Amino acid sequence: MRERSAVLACPRCHGALSAEGPQTGLIRCAACGPYPLLGGVPILLADPFTYCAQFRDSILATLAEHDLADRTAVAVIDAFSRGRGTSEVFADDWTEHEATSSAPPTFAHASLKKLAAEAKKNGPGPWLEKKLAQRGTVLEVGCGAGERSEALAASVDRLLIGDRSLRAVLQATRRVRLALEDDAQVEGVVLDAEQLPIRKRALDCIIAENVVDLLDAPEDFFAGAHAALKKGGSLLLTTPEPSLGSEDDSAVEHLARQAKFKVVQKSDGLPWVRINSSRFVEVYLVQALALRA
Numbered sequence: 001m002r003e004r005s006a007v008l009a010c011p012r013c014h015g016a017l018s019a020e021g022p023q024t025g026l027i028r029c030a031a032c033g034p035y036p037l038l039g040g041v042p043i044l045l046a047d048p049f050t051y052c053a054q055f056r057d058s059i060l061a062t063l064a065e066h067d068l069a070d071r072t073a074v075a076v077i078d079a080f081s082r083g084r085g086t087s088e089v090f091a092d093d094w095t096e097h098e099a100t101s102s103a104p105p106t107f108a109h110a111s112l113k114k115l116a117a118e119a120k121k122n123g124p125g126p127w128l129e130k131k132l133a134q135r136g137t138v139l140e141v142g143c144g145a146g147e148r149s150e151a152l153a154a155s156v157d158r159l160l161i162g163d164r165s166l167r168a169v170l171q172a173t174r175r176v177r178l179a180l181e182d183d184a185q186v187e188g189v190v191l192d193a194e195q196l197p198i199r200k201r202a203l204d205c206i207i208a209e210n211v212v213d214l215l216d217a218p219e220d221f222f223a224g225a226h227a228a229l230k231k232g233g234s235l236l237l238t239t240p241e242p243s244l245g246s247e248d249d250s251a252v253e254h255l256a257r258q259a260k261f262k263v264v265q266k267s268d269g270l271p272w273v274r275i276n277s278s279r280f281v282e283v284y285l286v287q288a289l290a291l292r293a
């Protein structure tokens with residue numbers, strides 16, 4: 001067996017992982033046991049058994065969509081799900097144009113046009129991309145359909161694309177590989193943001209766009225991110241809910257400081273315009289934080 005990755009680690013003990021094959025099969029921690037490797041994507045969750053049982057049919061459908069549902073994949077999923085399955089579907093939340101990489105609908109009304117143009121120029125997306133001057137090994141947590149991944153991959157040395165949904169990881173990695181000529185520096189991984197499967201001090205930067213407000217234990221994410229980053233590495237995050245459900249819009253910042261991050265920059269009120277259709281538009285005012293480990 002060969003060592004799988006210099007960056008990815010066991011989500012339980014953060015030890016090294018080795019793989020039996022390049023695409024499908026198992027990836028193994030010597031201390032904790034095996035994890036599934038499906039369509040080239042390791043499922044690095046502390047409890048891969050529940051995940052495979054919970055999403056069995058959705059995993060198979062996703063692999064079939066990408067022409068990756070071979071016999072080995074089915075055998076691995078069945079071994080981990082132990083024949084049980086609850087047929088839950090991945091909770092991917094994508095607008096049509098996010099999923100298909102097409103241009104969003106445009107507006108006839110001048111004020112909406114202006115708002116969409118302002119968000120495109122000064123919204124959270126451009127804020128994140130500008131901050132990524134620091135090259136190196138970067139982890140994107142919560143890739144969704146890969147809208148941001150594509151821009152990130154073009155400006156960093158090595159990109160790890162992570163999400164809890166296998167469907168999202170395969171979609172985002174395919175999108176990046178289609179856009180890039182050299183795909184060697186892109187790797188997908190199914191992960192839990194609260195238990196990052198990353199070796200200690202392995203990353204130069206972590207990007208978490210609109211992720212922290214969705215977590216049950218955001219403090220665990222900050223602790224894991226701090227451990228995964230090199231000294232001086234960056235955590236760049238955005239959130240439409242910096243209060244985390246409290247009255248205090250500094251709640252996310254407080255958690256970051258508790259985890260020993262230094263706040264390098266805080267920008268608030270960045271317009272995020274989410275165009276679901278020509279008649280349904282969501283506008284969020286987002287807080288963005290640049291943090292240093």
Ligand SMILES: [Zn+2]
Nearest residue numbers: 010013029032
């Ligand atoms: Zn382990």
